[in-house]
Amino acid sequence: MKDHYIPEKNFPIKIDKNILMLGNYFFNLFLVIGNSSTALFEVGVSGIVDTVIRQLEHLDINPDFIIPSHPHSDHITGLPGLAKRYPNARIIAAKGAKEFNEHPKSLPLLIKEDRFISKNLAKFNIKPGRPSLKKIPDLSCALTVDERQSIDLGSVTLDLVKVDGHSPGNLMGIINSKKIMFCSDSLGFHFPGRGYLPLYFTTAHAYISTLNFIKESNPLIICPAHQGHMAGKDATKGIQESIDITLNTIQNIRQSPLSDEQLAMDLFEKSYKDEFTLYTENNIKNCTSLLVKRAKEII
Numbered sequence: 001m002k003d004h005y006i007p008e009k010n011f012p013i014k015i016d017k018n019i020l021m022l023g024n025y026f027f028n029l030f031l032v033i034g035n036s037s038t039a040l041f042e043v044g045v046s047g048i049v050d051t052v053i054r055q056l057e058h059l060d061i062n063p064d065f066i067i068p069s070h071p072h073s074d075h076i077t078g079l080p081g082l083a084k085r086y087p088n089a090r091i092i093a094a095k096g097a098k099e100f101n102e103h104p105k106s107l108p109l110l111i112k113e114d115r116f117i118s119k120n121l122a123k124f125n126i127k128p129g130r131p132s133l134k135k136i137p138d139l140s141c142a143l144t145v146d147e148r149q150s151i152d153l154g155s156v157t158l159d160l161v162k163v164d165g166h167s168p169g170n171l172m173g174i175i176n177s178k179k180i181m182f183c184s185d186s187l188g189f190h191f192p193g194r195g196y197l198p199l200y201f202t203t204a205h206a207y208i209s210t211l212n213f214i215k216e217s218n219p220l221i222i223c224p225a226h227q228g229h230m231a232g233k234d235a236t237k238g239i240q241e242s243i244d245i246t247l248n249t250i251q252n253i254r255q256s257p258l259s260d261e262q263l264a265m266d267l268f269e270k271s272y273k274d275e276f277t278l279y280t281e282n283n284i285k286n287c288t289s290l291l292v293k294r295a296k297e298i299i
Helices: 046-059 079-085 097-101 106-124 204-217 233-255 260-271 274-278 281-297
Strands: 013-016 019-023 028-033 038-041 065-067 090-094 143-145 148-152 157-163 170-175 180-184 189-191 195-197 221-224
Touching (some): 028 046, 028 170, 046 079, 090 097, 090 170, 143 148, 170 204, 180 204, 233 281
Parallel strands (some): 065 090
Antiparallel strands (some): 019 028, 148 157, 157 170
């Protein structure tokens, strides 16, 4: 990780004349700047909210749209703080995000994970400016994207596309004129220089279809929500690497004589390192168990 780590002082990072990457190495938020409006894609966790607000204040920008990509803890718990600071911003979420967010099991898991992440960020000298989450982020007034929604920001159009495979209520952002994609976790969890962990948590088939959609779009710049963006040949290589690792992971699971429990533990032990240790062990163990389950559901 140390060879790829980007210090927080380097943020915001210019991706394009209209796009800045905010946040830090672990949690990337993307500010899309048009002539008339701005949109913030991703909201991160509560522990980086004050950092993002400082970055926006330094830029003298109040976002007009705030877009959580999906309702997993590390992509939704930053919303309350940002929504409070920018009350006039329109919240946009995909269909299914609100229902997932309001599931009875969501609150305790979100609170536990957000608290753990805030504590662990401090180990990297990233000190949260506020207490961790106390209640479920409110999506009741969010504009809901059923399949696709285009936002004209003035000279820049941000297309929001609902995609499947990783999470209910999952959005990707696309700027077609620049061939830039904000893919959130749809490319998997990227360990720069060390590969990916696939994240097909809802269905493997849909996840692979989304990966193929990303590849066929042939983006010049691909922006996951963690550990930075990739451009040019690195983007092309990264997308193909994610596809190959995903297919190999599924094949290895389906062909292995090991029990589901042992397969999940093997995946956990291989992946729970470096950047992934920001998350609770239970969370990642649940993730690897899901990967085994979804791989074996393929007909």
